[in-house]
Amino acid sequence: MIFRSATISDLNEMQKLYVETIQSVCKNDYNTAQIEVWIHGVQNMDRWIDVINTQFVVLALIKNKIAGYGTLKDGNYIDFFYIHKDFQRQGIADKILKKLELEARKQNSKIITSDISITAKPYFEKKGFIVKAQQKNIRLNVELINYKMEKEL
Template sequence: MGQTLPKPALRPFLAADTPILAAIFIAAIEELAADDYSEAQREAWASAADDEEQFARRLASELTLIATLQNSPVGFASLKGADRLDMLYVHPSATGQGAASVLCDALEKLAGGRGAKSLTVDASDNAEGFFLKRGYVAKQRNTVAVNGEWLANTTMQKSLASDAPKGATQ
């Protein structure tokens, strides 16, 4: 019989998580985006975590959730405002174990709870397929400058169904 993989658990971001989340961020970019972005592009992108204090401020300024497997952080995602999924990163060793889906499910519910009618994400080329499978629709192609390198991504959007009955107030 096959062994059942544990389901990822979620918890809120704590400032003490910054070093491990920075490491997850960098590893995900270096390994998972290698087929879609050049080494120089990945280095420029990953450099956002070089200044851990600034990286911590960014995580703390948004609603950031951490996915854990057996109490160890394996991924994180953040909701900026009510309707923008800002960051979604999973460590390469934990891909395919449901962490990204659990994080996305939670942020979609939280965004809906905050009154958002849709959720928007600027998806990297390597993440676009994941978001398409979740019902996100490509809206526009972008090119952004990051530390002297140009990176392409796609703005995608998903309509959020309201679970509240008609006429109900929150």
């Protein structure tokens, strides 16, 4: 496994991983309407380009395929954190999280935060994150539940 920063040329593969992971991994925690609304965000190309251009983005690659990625916004917020549906439970998330936490420390952040899905909540709790609030987000008239979580570095 190798790690590198993302570039615009990685965008299509990152978006495909995002959609497929949500559809596959999150299907037990979110219904079809919620998943459709969640993945609808993939169509906001300006947002995705902004992520590549302004955030710390680390890709994990196995045989030149993106196995997972994480992004750090403003030095202290995990914006995107997805592991490919075929590469779950192989330690990839741990390695990406360590890299994001290291970058946050380099940027003098004392706390790292994120908005975490129901699916990912147990993982982040095991990594020392605590729930600050349950959030009900309305997107396209559909309610999505996630959790504001944080960890002291």
